[in-house]
Amino acid sequence: MARLKLKKLEEYLQCVDGFEQPKILLEQYPTPPHIAACMTHHMQAQHDDIEGKLLADLGCGCGMLSIAATLLGAQLSVGFELDDAAVDIYRQNMLDMELPNADCVRANVLQLPGSKWDNAFDTVVMNPPFGTKHNAGMDMRFLDVGMRLATGAVYSLHKTSTRTYIQKKSKEWGARSSVIAELRYNIEASYKFHKQKSKDIEVDFWRFDVSEL
Amino acid sequence: MKLSTYNFLTSMAIKGVKVGYPLKLTINKKDVIESEFNPVFIERLLPKLDWSAVYGAAQVAELAEDIPAAQPENIAEDEQLLQRLHHLLFEIDVLEGQLECPETGRIFPIADGIPNMLLNEDEV
Numbered sequence: 001m002a003r004l005k006l007k008k009l010e011e012y013l014q015c016v017d018g019f020e021q022p023k024i025l026l027e028q029y030p031t032p033p034h035i036a037a038c039m040t041h042h043m044q045a046q047h048d049d050i051e052g053k054l055l056a057d058l059g060c061g062c063g064m065l066s067i068a069a070t071l072l073g074a075q076l077s078v079g080f081e082l083d084d085a086a087v088d089i090y091r092q093n094m095l096d097m098e099l100p101n102a103d104c105v106r107a108n109v110l111q112l113p114g115s116k117w118d119n120a121f122d123t124v125v126m127n128p129p130f131g132t133k134h135n136a137g138m139d140m141r142f143l144d145v146g147m148r149l150a151t152g153a154v155y156s157l158h159k160t161s162t163r164t165y166i167q168k169k170s171k172e173w174g175a176r177s178s179v180i181a182e183l184r185y186n187i188e189a190s191y192k193f194h195k196q197k198s199k200d201i202e203v204d205f206w207r208f209d210v211s212e213l
Numbered sequence: 214m215k216l217s218t219y220n221f222l223t224s225m226a227i228k229g230v231k232v233g234y235p236l237k238l239t240i241n242k243k244d245v246i247e248s249e250f251n252p253v254f255i256e257r258l259l260p261k262l263d264w265s266a267v268y269g270a271a272q273v274a275e276l277a278e279d280i281p282a283a284q285p286e287n288i289a290e291d292e293q294l295l296q297r298l299h300h301l302l303f304e305i306d307v308l309e310g311q312l313e314c315p316e317t318g319r320i321f322p323i324a325d326g327i328p329n330m331l332l333n334e335d336e337v
Contacts, residue, residue, distance in 0.1 A: 052254055075254045076303065078218055087327050100248040101303070103218045107330040111226040111337070116234065120221055120261055 002044040003051065003073050010037035012071055016093050018062050019086065026083055027129035027138075031064040031157075035183060039155065039205060040068035042180060043123070047207070049153050050074050053122040056149055058109045058142055063090035063102070065125050070099045077102040078121075080109050110141055113148045124150040127157050140169065143208075147173055150210050157185070160202035176209040214328050216270045217302040220262050222328060224314035224321070227336050233314055235266040236321070238273045242309035245300075252295045255302070259288065267301070274305050 004012075013033035022028035031039075044050040051073035057066040060079025069077050081087050081104065090104045128142035129135060139158055143166075146154040154175070158166055160182060170177035185203040224233035264284040271280040279297040288294060312321040312328060319336070322329050 052251060054254075054258065075251055076215065076217060082331065084329075088325065091326055100246040103215045104327050105214075105218065105222070105330060106327055108226075108332070111332070115223050115225055116221045116263075 002041050004071060006037055006041045009041055009071060010034055013037055013068055016064055016067055017089055028061060031127045032186060036064045036068045040072055043155055044072045049123045056121040056124045058126040058146055059128055060090060061086045063093050066102050067093060070102045079104040080107050082108055109145055113145055117149050119151050121150050122152045124154045130159055147210055152211055154208040154210060156206050157203050160204050163204055170208060174213055178207055179204045180207050181205040214307045214323055214326055215303055216305050219270055220266050224319060226332055227317060227319060230316045233316060235269055236312035238270060238312055240273055240307050240310040244306045244308055245304050246306050248303050250296060250299045255295050255298055256289045271301055276301055
């Protein structure tokens, strides 16, 4: 059960502030409210992976997924983010929405494994950089970190074109993986080099069960 | 920054640092934000925490009287202590302060509630 209806959740998420000046190299595309709402609602309603849980949001940006998880009853969401402008907006979003159960740490996600955060979280959620801007494989490196930080499940978004590769990697890691949904991820024209007004890319929403690792 | 988050932070990503824990916490400004008490969650969280760092945080937050210096047994049966832990770990919000690496003295500032654990390239 989820404590909020999907539609209501999406309505709340419409009020979340996004990036003021998105940075191309960090692939700062905000997670659209509709997608964030569908993802987190599914995580709670189908798998009970949010309410009362300790949750990490890797590369949290302005906090869309953290906020959605907190609205659905996460006991504490911890967002990790490199960018200073993004963490400030994260914090302001939490204050504006009066959500006490969220924290933000400015850190490099890739430096988290091997620290006390290993196996600290019940659930890890992320909308990772897809690795299209001179940082190939970045999403897989984020996923690897997620696997090490979570004891329950990892949820992530990846380009559909990488599905076979992710299945293979996930087998190597020993996680039980499944594609929950195929999304048409709509990236609004947030960068100047996007010629079209709006561009759809095909994205898979994954769940990785790491409870038996 | 919540003190539950503080309990997990280390400076071990710095080159040459062995443990980097616990970081020395200084609080210059804090807030108290009430949140829902969930005893089951705290019980589940406790094995992941380092009690000496919990107690250390309590001292800095001027709540040392509420928290025993050593972790008591059967903590799950002590509802009052669980509530105090909830207050310490989830309701204290550190707005301004710093974290200091116990081995190198490197300072990680906490500003506007956000600890900045980012390292320069020459530090990793």
